[in-house]
Amino acid sequence: MKKFCIIYFILCLNFIFSQKISLKEIGGNLKTESLVKYLAKELAVKYKEKDIAAYYDNMFRINMINENYDVSLSQLDSVRNVYKKSNPGAASAMGSQFEIYINTVKRTRDNKIFDKIYEEEFRKKYEKLPLESQMILPQYFDTSAVNFDKEINEMVRESAGKESIDIVDALKICRKYNSYNVAKKSFGLALPLLKKLEKEIFTVYDSIKINTKDNGIVTLSVVLNNKKKGKQSTILINTIYSGADNLNTAKEFAANGYAAVILNTRGKYLSPDNIEPFEHEADDIYDAIDWITRQTWSNGRVGMIGGSYLGFSQWAATKKMHPGLKTIIPQAAVGIGTMDYPMTNNVFMSYSLRWLNYVMNNKMTDDAGFEDTKNWNSVYKKWYESGRSFRKLDSISGKPNAVFQRWLDHPSYDAFWKKMIPYKKEFSKIDIPVLTTTGYYDADKLGALYYFREHYKYNKNASHYLIIGPYDHSGAQGYIKGEFRGYTIDPAAKINLNKIWLEWFDYILEQKDKPLFLKDKVNYQVMGTDQWKNAASIDIFDHNKSRFYIGNNEKSLYLSEIKLDKNKFAALKVNLADRTDADEMLNQKNNIVDNVLYSKNNLIFSSGILDKSFEFSGNFSGALSLSVNKKDVDLYINLFELMPDGRYFLISNYIARASYAKDNEKRNLLPENKKIAIPINNNDFVSRKMEKGSRLVLMIGVIKTPFWQINYGSGKDVSSETIADAKEPMEVHFYNDSYIDIPLIQK
Known part of the structure; x- marks a missing residue:
């Protein structure tokens, strides 16, 4: 916590x-x-x-x-x-x-x-x-x-x-x-x-070391309830955030009648090995479960839970499934690789270095260093204004990081990332029940939804439930806030996730009743209605979409259901060599509800006034018909509702590297100044009631910020490009036959 x-x-x-x-x-x-x-x-x-x-x-x-x-x-x-x-x-x-x-x-x-x-x-x-x-x-x-x-x-x-x-x-x-x-x-x-x-209540075995099959060493802590007699089901939590407070989490589960085990990532706590995040979980968790099931207090049944990195680790455990693993509850699970961390759709984020220092600076966690936002923003600013390559970010921070450099060597979704979690048909072998939790504004939502969709894609009979609502990263892990980023959530969204998760373990491991909250496989809260809805599949939300064309009629930029002259376009010019906006970018609020939109280095398209109320449930998708005077470009798309009171409500966002838009495993550079179609493959899900009198507003821009690596469009490895590669300003033409498909259900 x-x-x-x-x-x-x-x-x-x-x-x-x-x-x-x-x-x-x-x-x-x-x-x-x-x-x-x-x-x-x-x-x-x-x-x-x-x-x-x-x-x-x-x-x-x-x-x-x-x-x-x-x-x-x-x-x-x-x-x-x-x-x-x-x-x-x-x-x-x-x-x-x-x-x-x-x-x-x-x-x-x-x-x-x-x-x-x-x-x-x-x-x-x-x-x-x-x-x-x-x-x-x-x-x-x-x-x-x-x-x-x-x-x-x-x-x-x-x-x-x-x-x-x-x-x-x-x-x-x-x-x-x-x-x-x-x-x-x-x-x-x-x-x-x-x-x-x-x-008086617990027996605690701390500092247990076990040897893995490949000669690594990991550290376990075990908590048993003194009042619980006989063999017990076990709740396993794999964490890279080593600290004394992890035992407190274990005691919560022990208090509810389970044996609880904390597994520290290899290299953490008392492990003498190197700290290499994400790289050993699949093997180490298998060995840990093997150890658990051989203990005198174990009944051989293990469940896993945890959020963020801890959520990722549960999917890593399914890569090499131990027969003792009976269920997982991944919360806000990191989609390692190109899904959401350290890249989102093949674009690296500066935050990845901050996080690596957080978990690698010592055998526990460097809370003080991670908390120092002023210092990290100064690092990002220094890199951004210097024009040096993204590979120099760790050196600029004053602490070179070998793992950071190793990650940058893999800008595609290649074998390095694939070995960490199930890949394609491997999802078909996951036959244990799963309960996923994420939020509409969770930083790892794309990862959580990736696992959910891939599981059902390759296993039509999967027993996988999803809870998704108006939560941020901590909210999806049970720490729900009534208000954040300018948005006050509906009272119905303030659910007790911890209670539901415990009921799930009781359901799967102790053969008790299924949590009443889970009405169907997809359980989602419709923002603005104070109610939850349910669906049998996430795919049904793709069936009812309205197409809006992105256009320029020389008077305004619009979203329209009618396509105009496909040869006309809206032009966006961005000077990637200009670094005078560093402070401006670092101080962006990124509110969900706001009175104004940031309007630099982007184009803003607006629809007509909605004459009815609609429910937006699902994700927007589409295709951009564009040309660019470079070999590549990193784009972002933000979709807003302009409410009748004049405020903007952020519904969904999307970022992507154009050269990977069709295939995250292989880079395909763009032909310069030639019109091509770039698909918008948006792995998202949001639900909100849009009021009559609102407008849809779409913002499309080029990524140029201290928070992300900068793609200069030279065609080189983006992490190695420098400001010298910027040359003439980047110019993108968005043609009138570009479109987005939006899931609007009339109310």
Whole structure:
């Protein structure tokens, strides 16, 4: 969970307006405690935030520093209320370290009795928590006061001599100081109490090493419920995010009657091997399951669960299926290779290096380095403005990375990627039940849907269920937010995914009833209707599509059901050598709902006003009839609803490298200045009610941003191209016989 909280805080910061707090009033007094107290008082007045969860999450900490304890506790409860319906276990436990500390301070006037009162408050809170919340409580006390102290002192030093400080930085300092203060004064008391209470419930075997068949070493941790007698089914979680809090996740499943095993990716935790993400899961998970099924406490039945990389690893496990593996629950599963990470449709993302450092800098996870958005944006900016090749990104960051370079050597979906997960007909052999979860705004949605579609393509009788709704990456893993990126989700979307997942394990492994929520194979929430719908197949959404032609009638750019002169076109010219827009690109909000659209390096086409309400359910597809004065081009397409109130709602997006659009395994360069058809093979799924009076708005642009590699169109390996390859501006002509097919169902 720690990973999701870190990512959520990073995203929250993107919504804070660029305000500053003057430091003139405190003169040269930059002692940490004095500075923090000053900043907290200023933030209490100046801090504004549209996202309710983020607002209260920051304000309760600010009020703790300001010693407004009752207000702080009330705001902490407001944070919990955001997650109460979707994740009640986590909602009850989150912030407990602060609550216990506040209640102790409120009762304590003499430091001599602090320890005694703290234990009373700790036990009182612990006993009130439901079992599932007790199991995850330790993760809130898994913090190093020493590390926080170092980070705070560094941030304070950076502020020295400045006349003001950004609100974002002020918040970071206050948050870290508050966590440091609580950890320093109370965690030494909390941790022994937790261990004592947990030993009564669980037996934990940590640091188990097993040898793989190819002489690798992986580390396992096992958690057993002391009250559970006899042989048990096992929940296996394969993770690259090694950390003490993984045991807390295992305890949640053990509390529900399962043996729980954490498998750390080869090279992580106590493994002496090199860290090589994605490369060994298929073999190592097989060996781990083999070990599990031979233990005295195992009944030979294993299920897997987890999100993102953990979701990928479950599909890796099906590449070489162990007979003991009975079901998987991949959440927001990474589509490794060209599906969504480290490439989306053969276009590499800069974020891939940031993530590699996150998991490779040490045997655990480098949370502090990953969280440092300012540093990573400066790396992206330095690379972008330098015009150097994408291959130099790791060197520019100051830390060359062999895995990053190895990935760049494989821009096609070749044998290197194919060995990691099932490929084509290998999906036909996957005969275990699967429950997939993803979200319309999940960064790994394309991966999750790739596995879902391929499984049914090659196994018509697959038992594979899909839950998809208005969630981001963490939401698809059970941490559903009521509001994000400017969009407030429907109340119906706030479901308890953790409950459904546990019911699924009970259904498959313990022969209990199927989760009531799963009405059919595809279960999707229609945004704007506050209801869920169900379908027997995802393919049925391709049956009812309306075709809109992309055109230029010399007066406007339009989307029309009528095709005009196919020889006419809309022209887009992009100077790939221009790097004056770095800050502008890095500061893009990328909101789901917004008042304006970014209109540089793109063309925007609009439809007429919809005279009826429609349901958009499925994905848009189509073909671009274009010519370009280069041998290649990377394009993006964003589809919006222009609502009657004038705001734009992002429905779906798509990016692709034109030379791979027809085949992600083989690059076919474009003929220069010749009209060709580029298919839009969009592996997406979104559902939203579009109101009468709305318009469809399609944005088509050339990718030129610090967040993605830049395709100069020379025909060389894109990762090796430099700004010297830009030469004359790229010019793309989009002809009037280009079209998109949109799944609109009349309401």
